[in-house]
Amino acid sequence: MKKAMLLLVLTITSSMAVSAQDFASRFMMDFNKDTTIHCQTISPKMMERLVDMHREKNGRTEARQLIAKLKSARIIQGADKPKYFLHAEKMLKHNRQRFIPLHQSTAHGNNQIFVRRKEDCIIELIMLNKDSATGTFTIVNLTGDMDDDFIRILSGNK
């Protein structure tokens, strides 16, 4: 009985410890020696502080709604080198069962948005942006419990 309980506890603990990494973490692991690319992180703790800050200030409802649905945000920025975009694209295509394309456009440079869904929620959103005019490459990686309302507010279709 004791052995069975120990096994159960160990299984639960190990399954929780082996939680997946987000896209930005994986991307940065591949370019960890590259000093020209930077990753900015807003952790879940900071995100909670932002929600509280907004509540105290009675800030814009839409912004508060959006931030409340986020757990973390990571922004990777670097010079517009083709290798970054191609590598990110390759990673997303390699995990096409995990990341589904949401939008793609070439209106202002190359812009691609992918999402990872779990049941009705979008738990991860990745945007790749290659802006040839400014010569910058950006990845926006959001995690949280984002729903279709979140996308609707962002795209301006209320």
Add this chain to the structure above:
Amino acid sequence: MDYKYIEQLLERYWNCETTLEEEDILRTFFSQKEVPAHLLRYRSLFTYEQTIKKAKLSDDFDEKILKLIESEEAPVKARTISFTQRLRPLFKAAAVIAILLTLGNAAQHSFKQENAQKEYNYDHYQDTYKDPEVAYDQVSYALQMVARGLNDSVISDSTAALSNQTVGKDR
């Protein structure tokens, strides 16, 4: 009084060189009533056998032991096990299963509630900004980027649709 001979014998005794006769001399010497103070510590070693010989069990020893054994013997009683007692292990097993099911349900419920929280490991996340205002600006920037990306696609999709329509009309 000079005890040089005894001391010599003792020395030989420690070196295991004494004969049986010499050891008898030592035993006789130490069994005396008066033994010099500096040799007194060896007395028990040579009088040990005599002391042991004197120790004897008392006559009523056997009787005492037998009585003791008899008094400790517990009477064997027939025990009746009721139906509830018989089912007790089954109740225990059912209780364990109920606890496990409850825990499982609770865990599943919390997993469902916080999808992203459990999906990703945020432990290694280190905030780039300590100031919430700056962090807020960065989140706003990220959201604006995504919004622009989404709107771009809407525009490009509608532009593509319009151009398709125009092409269709031309034909």
